Amino acid sequence: MEKPIFYIVDVFAEEKFSGNQLAVFRFVKSLSDYQLQKIAKEMNYSETTFILSDEKEDKGYNIRIFTPETEVPFAGHPTLGTAFVIQHEIIKKPVKELTINLKAGKIPVSFIYTSDNTCTLWMKQLQPIFGDTYKAIVISEILNLNIDDINSAFPIQEVSTGLPVIIVPIKTLDAVKRAKINKDKYFEFIKNIKAKTILVFCPEPYHITHDLNVRFFADQYGIPEDPATGSANGCLAAYLVKHRFFGKKRINLQVEQGYEIGRFALLFLKAEEKENEIDIYVGGKVEFIAKGELV
Secondary structure (H helix, E strand, O other), rough: OOOEEEEEEEEEEEOOOOOOEEEEEOOOOOOOHHHHHHHHHHHOOEEEEEEEOOOOOEEEEEEEEEEOOOEEEHHHHHHHHHHHHHHHHHHHOOOEEEEEEHHHHHEEEEEEEEOOEEEEEEEEEOOOEEEEEEOOOHHHHOOOHHHHHHHOOOOEEEEEEEOOOEEEEEOOOHHHHHHOOOHHHHHHHHHHHOOOEEEEEEEOOOOOOOOEEEEEEHHHEEEEEOOOOHHHHHHHHHHHHOOOOOOOEEEEEEEEEHHHOOEEEEEEEEEEOOOOEEEEEEEEEEEEEEEEOOO
């Protein structure tokens, strides 16, 4: 039986050692759920994925995703990063599309190649579910912000495309930079709601070519702050369209994340409302960093 091997990639990265780190494991059939969780804790990245088989099942590749603390049904950068590894190390040739089978559902990932041999990966996320809204005074206290830092023209709302997140519109980059989770208030707040994570955003980016700045907090999952979050940004894309943040039902944006923790990331968001549905696509580049063997 082959020993488990792993790959380290940076997702939503414009260059090596940026974006969000991901460990992807193969040949894990002999490992128990307990062992998978211990490996994810040992890697200690936001997420670690496990490819259950090199062979397709139900027209896709079955994978599981673990944070350092628990298994999750869906996450964005693990989906794109794992698809990248499958294309490079299992299929070993360019492909237009492949499907990742997750507990949340089937996620198609497409590959757009350019003449300089770079590639942008895009995933189509599941249809969004819009949940409860929350009062600015409550959320501002959790984020250690003033209530006036929150943009009252738009709701604070739970949105899910597989993993629910609370979307918080912030007025300025200065306020986003000042955001800091009050853990006591945070853990008390999430006790009785579905969403365990918080995304804050503002339309004042560091770089003029970008459209939004984002931060993402997920202490419940052992992730104080994530440098790049595909799932939550997909929820953000749906939110922006539904509430006409930019005054239109179609968006095509560049979103920066991770700047406050020194892991610069760039995500591409596309979304469009069509009748009673919102099509959501999240894209980015992946850098190959390392390969190793579990001993």
